[in-house]
Amino acid sequence: MRLGESMLAEIFGVSRTRVREAMMKLEARGIVHVSARRGWFVVEPSADDARAAFHARKVIETGLLMSVEAIPPAAMEALRLHVEEEATIVQSGSVHDRTCALGDFHIHLAEALSNPLLTEIIRDLTARTVLVSMLYQSVDDAASSNADHAAILDAMQSGRWAEAAALMAAHIDQVEAGLDLSARLDPLAGLKDILTPAATRPSFSRSPS
Amino acid sequence: MRLGESMLAEIFGVSRTRVREAMMKLEARGIVHVSARRGWFVVEPSADDARAAFHARKVIETGLLMSVEAIPPAAMEALRLHVEEEATIVQSGSVHDRTCALGDFHIHLAEALSNPLLTEIIRDLTARTVLVSMLYQSVDDAASSNADHAAILDAMQSGRWAEAAALMAAHIDQVEAGLDLSARLDPLAGLKDILTPAATRPSFSRSPS
């Protein structure tokens, strides 16, 4: 999926300079990459890239759960609330909403248990795996993921951190196992919906001066 | 420590555009930050930032050691060799060389045990903590760190991964404890040596057209 600088510049009504800056920020986060004098492309992670992203998440999130000693009751309550909302969205929401809600759990967990730096790392890794899920055929197991999240919270609440870590590892393994890393999907299919929710639509009515 | 765009552009013989791009890459990695219309500065991590970086390293590196099952003998041998070189540098090298060698151990460990993605994350975090060590008064405990590294390798070689993880956590805690996070050092002291090793010196003889 090619992202032309001039095209984006016109769509958003800014000059190429700002588009380039934004693209380079996204490149640093591993969302897009540039091919010299050919253009910017949304990254299409290889199977190895996908495995690497899941592995990194597993290492970091289990390491986080193993190294934590206590969690403030308020944060615990907020997480519990999120999982409940998650359950609602899983039952009634769109694929996009479900993916976001399930990913948000891990980010909120990081916010509750760690610091902004580590949270940002986990946020980027989660974005990567979401990208992977959109590229490869994934069996939609949102309900199972939601149950996993609840189980992890249960273990946390009882202070069984090692068990929570083990559940987390199993959960991430299962999400990864749900992907068919041998068959690539058409990347254009879902991406356009995700990338053009609100920001660009008004701009299309902008007069092309 | 201010890094003026025009100054850097002249030193490196390129335009401000490229300097800005490089600065924004460094900003994404948390090495520098920009103050609006005032300039770029090497980040001076607060005590909280420092603690966050050490915490993140501890979580990730212990998580890594806990989740690994086996290591190829060749990689193990390479790590052992590195620790030996480290010992030599610790005894005879400069502060700069020692800091680099000690940091490299963690990066090589990540290379041996994980994937490029996670290695890059650990590399950036290590750079951050090195930056912290240069900013805050740190008791120079290079020999102790080297011994820690050797002990970690011993545990790994025997397959005692949990013990290796515990040693790693203690090691990182000790490095952090060696810092005086209450007193800030003069940031200019060591940084200039690090940042001007080879690239800029020839450029200084460039005729200021």
Next chain:
DNA sequence: TCCACCAATCTTGCATACAAGCGATGGAGC
């Protein structure tokens, strides 16, 4: 009919020019 080659066009890469804002410095007033 197919393949190779060439040119036109479109793309990013990079430099430069202009605009806007912050800080410092000098002067005036108290």
Next chain:
DNA sequence: GCTCCATCGCTTGTATGCAAGATTGGTGGA
């Protein structure tokens, strides 16, 4: 002598212009 304010200079922020390269379409030849 001290303080406050205005103005000037230097800095980044942003846009634009030009050059180099890649792709694609067309054309000529086998």
